[in-house]
Amino acid sequence: MAVTIKDIAKYAGVSVTTVSRALNGYPDVSEETRERIKKIAEQLNYTPNSIARGLVTNKTHTVGLVVSELIKPGAYHPFFLEVLAGIKAGLRKDKYDLILFTVDPESQDVTSYEKLCNDRKVEGAIVEGLKLSDPYIEEIKKTQIPTVMIDIPILTDKVGYVSSDNVQAAFEATSYLIKLGHRNIGFINGHNDAAVSFERLEGYKKALEKNNIPYKEEYVVFDDFTQEGGYNSFKTLVFEHPEITAVFHASDLMAIGSFKAAKDLGMKVPDDISIVGFDDIELASLITPGLTTVRQDTFKMGYNAAKHLLSIIKGEKPQHILIPHKLVIRDSARKI
Amino acid sequence: MAVTIKDIAKYAGVSVTTVSRALNGYPDVSEETRERIKKIAEQLNYTPNSIARGLVTNKTHTVGLVVSELIKPGAYHPFFLEVLAGIKAGLRKDKYDLILFTVDPESQDVTSYEKLCNDRKVEGAIVEGLKLSDPYIEEIKKTQIPTVMIDIPILTDKVGYVSSDNVQAAFEATSYLIKLGHRNIGFINGHNDAAVSFERLEGYKKALEKNNIPYKEEYVVFDDFTQEGGYNSFKTLVFEHPEITAVFHASDLMAIGSFKAAKDLGMKVPDDISIVGFDDIELASLITPGLTTVRQDTFKMGYNAAKHLLSIIKGEKPQHILIPHKLVIRDSARKI
DNA sequence: AATTCTATCCGAAACGTTTTGGATACTTTT
DNA sequence: AAAAGTATCCAAAACGTTTCGGATAGAATT
Structure with missing residues (x-):
């Protein structure tokens, strides 16, 4: 059986109290005794029993990562791995563990957010991939559990969030197309159940406005952030608006879907139409021509989400943490 | 403060014992009392305190997922997300939680495998991405912690493993090239710190042998499972052996690297050289021409790893679980 | 010498649950 | 009527740690 603090006490000829105090750095233990116990x-x-310690201190040194629809086939998580890697890196120094919770709003056994966190006694949680209509959203707005959202703008006494500056990034991407001479610029946006869809639309609009180009609602299409979404929307867009010479997309997967649709329609990228994406997933550099896109620093998003969560757990005030992005210019947009 | 079993006892006018027994389905509580308590x-x-419960039962309903080098930039984890999704799906029914442990053999703060698991009181662990030279390998061979390895062939009283039939899969891929008329087939293999590298080599050899084609050691190159590995090895291989008409790869990323190298050498795939990969990652269908490759069912790998781990935790005998693969024929290999 | 202070040790309660061993009232059997 | 059996409840110990409040011996102060 595992060695306990009682065994140490016995061997050292002192009390359990003295052992606990010696190992935990309390000052009222003589150095001689402390070294002997160590x-x-x-x-x-001996390694202290984390369960017993947790019962006394009511702390588990564990946080949760709540991900929506990870298990669902075909779900959109193209940069989850980098976010996850960033989160682990952000937790490492403080030696916090990460429990992965996969939830699905349609699943019959989904529990409330607070029950989920309380059942496992996590000290806080990072939440990723929720749609705006997810019931957790309203619950999290009122929660007392330290929480950091990724890409979902909720800010309360206990909840902060981390995101790219989607407005600015979309603004820059659209501005770049304008700089290349494009004036008929379509925008294939994400579904309107995602906060970033509205923000990226705002940036697209601002860039048009800044350059005295009228905003045309019919140039904007909403669809899933998937290749299928891009593929179908692209066909619709260019069929109805053949005057469009460039399309900005709310995700790289959509942009890649548009690549395929363009090919199927006999159009060449960027000769016949310029395409710009968002995310800079690995695919973006591998397709031909390479995709011009907005790079999000997803590792840094995860890393900052973790650091921010630990600071909220420690009592600091939640805030909105902006992660730098970068327009990556490859070959899928050309000058006209 | 949180509601405890004592509060329930008070409200119900019974003892803590009766509440515990009523909620846990013990038969020596009358139905009337049980319904009232519920x-x-x-x-x-009320939700039972999992920490207190864990202290009494010495069980946490938690398993670990140990991943090597997840945080390391550029590390090879092209299908980790699907494995992870499979693991979560496999744990769901039994309501087990998953803690993610990221380890790195070079990191100064890495702890022993058993200490890692014991410190967090996980009931077992799935281990993924270890190199054969990782110190955990020898430790796991002797561990009493229920463990399931992914792609690493260790089988003991407490350790089982899950993998594709790498020998058979490589045999089929190589056989396919032979069926297309190729007889000078190169093999760009993974580094020799991975178990699958040896297995895939064995399959490649067996296919040659079965077709009376002499095995040429100089046709086989070992490199990292990366695009760079593929790129560099391809250049070396075709430079030294221009008679080679097809190359089989131990991973899709390597195959994609070869695609790039072929392009840089002015060679067309599959006109000038046929290329076959392994894994069927998402990239495989997106590059032009589409990559002929061996599809591993990585979701099923994760799912079966989780189910198997739960069975070992429950006392069943560990075993080697084979996951079906499938040769996916696209356009990167042609008949000669 | 007496009183006060301090360094260094300790007993036991507490955390919230499960489980062991038992109490008691009622029923059944002899 | 007495003895044995059973349904249904409970007290307290246990799990392994932390921490509160205190004991005690020696040093410092008056």
Whole structure:
């Protein structure tokens, strides 16, 4: 059976209290006793029972990562891995563990957000991939559980969020197309159940406005952030508006879908139409021509989400953390 | 403060023992008392404290997922997301939680496998992405912690593993090229710190042998499972052996690297050289021409790893679980 | 010498649950 | 009527740690 603090006490000839105090750095233990206890603990290969410790302190040194629709086939998570890697890097120094919660708003066994967190005794959670209509959204707005959202703008006493500056990024991407001479610029946007869809639309509009180009509602299409979404929307858009010479997309997957649609329609990118994406997933550099796109620093998003969560757990005030983006110019948009 | 079993007992006018027994389905509580207690627990929004419960039962209903080098930039994890999704799906029914452990053999703060698992009191772990030289490998061979390896062939009283039939899959891929008339087939293999590299080599050899084609050691190159690995190896291979008409790869990323190298050398795929990969990552269908490759069912790998781990935790005998693969024929290999 | 202070140790309660061993009132059997 | 059996409840120990409040011996102060 595992070595406990009682065994250490016995071997050292002191009380359990003294062992606990010695190992936890309390000052009211003599140095001689402390070193003796430490040596014995090492010899007996003692590691404190995290369950017992958690019961006393009511802290588990664990946070949750709540992800919506991870298990669902075909779901959109093209940069989840980098976010996850960033989160782990952000937790490492403070030695917090990460529990992965996969939720699905349609699933019959989904529990409330607070029950989910309380059942597992996580000290806080990062939430990713929720749609605006997800019931958790309203719940999180009122929660007392330290929470950091990714890409969902909620800011309360206990909830902060991390995102790229979607407005500015979309503004820059659209401005770049304008700089290349394009004036008939379509925008294939994400579905309107995502906060970033509205923000990227705002940036697209602002860039048109800044350049005295009238905003045409019929140039904007809303669809899923998927290749299918891009494919179908592209066909619709260019069929109805053959005057469009460039299309900005709310995601790279959509842009890639448009690539395929363009090819199927006998159009060449960028000769016949320029295409710009958003995210800079790995695919973006691998397709031919390489996709001009907005790079989001997804590792940094995860890293900052983790650091921010730890600061909220420690009592600091939640805030909106902006992650820098970058327009990556490859070959899928040309000058006209 | 949170509602505890004592509050329920007070409200119900019974002892803590009776509440515990009523909620846990013990038979020595009258139905009338049980229903009354259940109703009160629901009214007070009671949820049992998993920490306290864990201390008594010494069980946490949690398993770990140990991943090597997830945080390391540029590391090879092209299908980790699908494996992860499969693992979560496999754990769902038994309501087990998943803690993610990211380890790195070079990192100074890496702890032993057993300490890692014991510190967090996980009941078992799935291990993915370890190199054969990782110190955990020797430790896991002796561990008493229920463990399931992915793609690493370790089988003990407590450790099982899940993998594709790499030998058979490589045999089929190579056989397919032979069926297309190729007899000078190169093989760009993974580094020799991965178990699958040896297995895939064995399959490649067996296919040659089966067709009376002499195995040429100089036709096989070992490199990292990356695009760079493929790119560099391809250049070396075709430079030294221009008679080669097809190349089989131990991963899709390598195959994609070869695509790029072929292009840079002015060679057309599959006109000048046929290319076959392994994994069927998303990229495989998106490049032009589409990559002929071996599809691994990575969701099923994760799902079966989770189910198997739960069975080992419950006391069943560990075993090697084979996951079906499938040769996916696209356009990157042609008949000669 | 007596009183006060301080360094260094400790007993036991607490955390919230499960489970062991038992109490008691009523029923059944002899 | 007495003895044995059973349904249904409960007290308290246990899990392994932290921490509160205190004991005690020696040092410092008056």
